[in-house]
Amino acid sequence: MRSRLALLVAVVVAALLVVAGDVRAADPPEVALTIEQHRFVPEEIRVRAGTPFVLVITNKDATVEEFESHELRLERIVPAGKTVRLRVRALRAGRYPFVGEYHEKTATGRIVAE
Amino acid sequence: MGATYVVTLREGFEAALLLGIVYAYLDKIGGRVHYRYVTTGAVLGLLASVAAGVAVSLASGPLLDLGPDLIATAVVFAAVVLLTWHGWWMRRHARELTGDVQARIAQAQATQRLWLVGMIAFTGVFREGAETVLLLWGLLTQAASASGYDGAVGGVLGVATAGALGWAIFRGSRRVSLGRFFTATSLVLMLVAAGLCSTGTGKLQGLGWLPPSEALWDTSGLLSDTSLLGGFVAGLAGYRARPTPLEVAAWLAYLALATPLLFGLRWRARRALPVPPR
Numbered sequence: 001m002r003s004r005l006a007l008l009v010a011v012v013v014a015a016l017l018v019v020a021g022d023v024r025a026a027d028p029p030e031v032a033l034t035i036e037q038h039r040f041v042p043e044e045i046r047v048r049a050g051t052p053f054v055l056v057i058t059n060k061d062a063t064v065e066e067f068e069s070h071e072l073r074l075e076r077i078v079p080a081g082k083t084v085r086l087r088v089r090a091l092r093a094g095r096y097p098f099v100g101e102y103h104e105k106t107a108t109g110r111i112v113a114e
Numbered sequence: 115m116g117a118t119y120v121v122t123l124r125e126g127f128e129a130a131l132l133l134g135i136v137y138a139y140l141d142k143i144g145g146r147v148h149y150r151y152v153t154t155g156a157v158l159g160l161l162a163s164v165a166a167g168v169a170v171s172l173a174s175g176p177l178l179d180l181g182p183d184l185i186a187t188a189v190v191f192a193a194v195v196l197l198t199w200h201g202w203w204m205r206r207h208a209r210e211l212t213g214d215v216q217a218r219i220a221q222a223q224a225t226q227r228l229w230l231v232g233m234i235a236f237t238g239v240f241r242e243g244a245e246t247v248l249l250l251w252g253l254l255t256q257a258a259s260a261s262g263y264d265g266a267v268g269g270v271l272g273v274a275t276a277g278a279l280g281w282a283i284f285r286g287s288r289r290v291s292l293g294r295f296f297t298a299t300s301l302v303l304m305l306v307a308a309g310l311c312s313t314g315t316g317k318l319q320g321l322g323w324l325p326p327s328e329a330l331w332d333t334s335g336l337l338s339d340t341s342l343l344g345g346f347v348a349g350l351a352g353y354r355a356r357p358t359p360l361e362v363a364a365w366l367a368y369l370a371l372a373t374p375l376l377f378g379l380r381w382r383a384r385r386a387l388p389v390p391p392r
Contacts, residue, residue, distance in 0.1 A: 062255075063256060066245060070340075
């Protein structure tokens with residue numbers, strides 16, 4: 001049973017690696033977003049509707065933050081002092097709010113697709 | 115303090131719920147000696163959470179840009195399978211509830227794949243574990259300052275409250291009869307699994323692997339996703355204030371498939387399959 005489980009885990013990991021490599025092959029535009037003093041800079045991100053892009057989120061604070069957009073069903077941990085890249089699908093024109101889940105009072109922003 | 119309390123309680127609630135249920139389940143079938151399966155699963159889940167937290171903090175690179183999403187999505191659907199499997203097993207076992215106590219306990223222990231409850235504990239803890247570990251770690255390192263201290267206390271209290279809730283579920287279930295416990299547990303686990311199914315579908319939409327869509331309705335004014343109560347209902351039944359049609363469809367489809375699997379034929383089966391003499 002244990003070996004079967006190990007095999008299952010190995011297969012899943014291998015599949016994830018393949019998928020990860022595959023998805024990264026494309027090269028969408030990057031949009032920078034910084035977390036500073038538990039706020040997002042800039043608070044409004046303008047992107048072209050219908051084009052996927054990569055949010056490059058840098059956390060300059062000494063505390064961990066979680067970028068979260070309920071609207072987009074996206075969440076991503078951004079450790080203190082780290083930069084993460086978050087792929088965002090092509091959006092229809094509109095406003096998509098996001099928050100820093102651990103500092104929801106101050107860390108708010110929105111993506112505006114147009 | 116309040117803010118971090120709400121966050122960690124919300125993150126820890128689902129794990130506490132699942133752990134409370136599987137421990138209670140083992141207690142009910144007289145399988146206390148098998149607690150170690152659940153404990154091991156939970157501890158491994160915690161270790162994996164710490165490892166994931168460290169990996170996210172230290173490493174960077176292509177895999178880490180997508181890895182967390184992939185793992186999160188895989189864990190969600192793995193949990194759906196495990197919970198369904200467990201519920202299905204409980205239903206089959208419930209057919210023999212008319213047998214005498216010792217016999218049914220012996221049979222439960224003989225036929226149950228106990229590593230399954232360990233896996234439920236693992237996925238339950240691991241699902242929100244890395245986030246909670248990172249958040250708590252960050253809070254504790256900030257605890258020296260006055261505002262940081264408040265946040266750290268809040269975060270720890272949130273986790274402690276989640277643990278207390280799990281404990282309450284475990285203790286409370288002792289007073290319930292075995293049959294009623296199985297029925298109630300099946301129902302709760304089915305709702306949790308339906309919620310996870312919908313959550314996973316939403317994640318796939320967020321990742322762009324399923325077509326995105328507008329929200330079907332908006333009840334965020336009534337019950338927000340981020341409120342404490344909203345978090346509980348989300349953990350328990352997959353509540354979303356602004357669900358997409360696909361999420362709603364996944365939720366309903368799961369219930370439509372799981373209800374007959376976990377409940378459907380029980381009374382008929384009980385009648386049709388008299389307990390064989392032992």
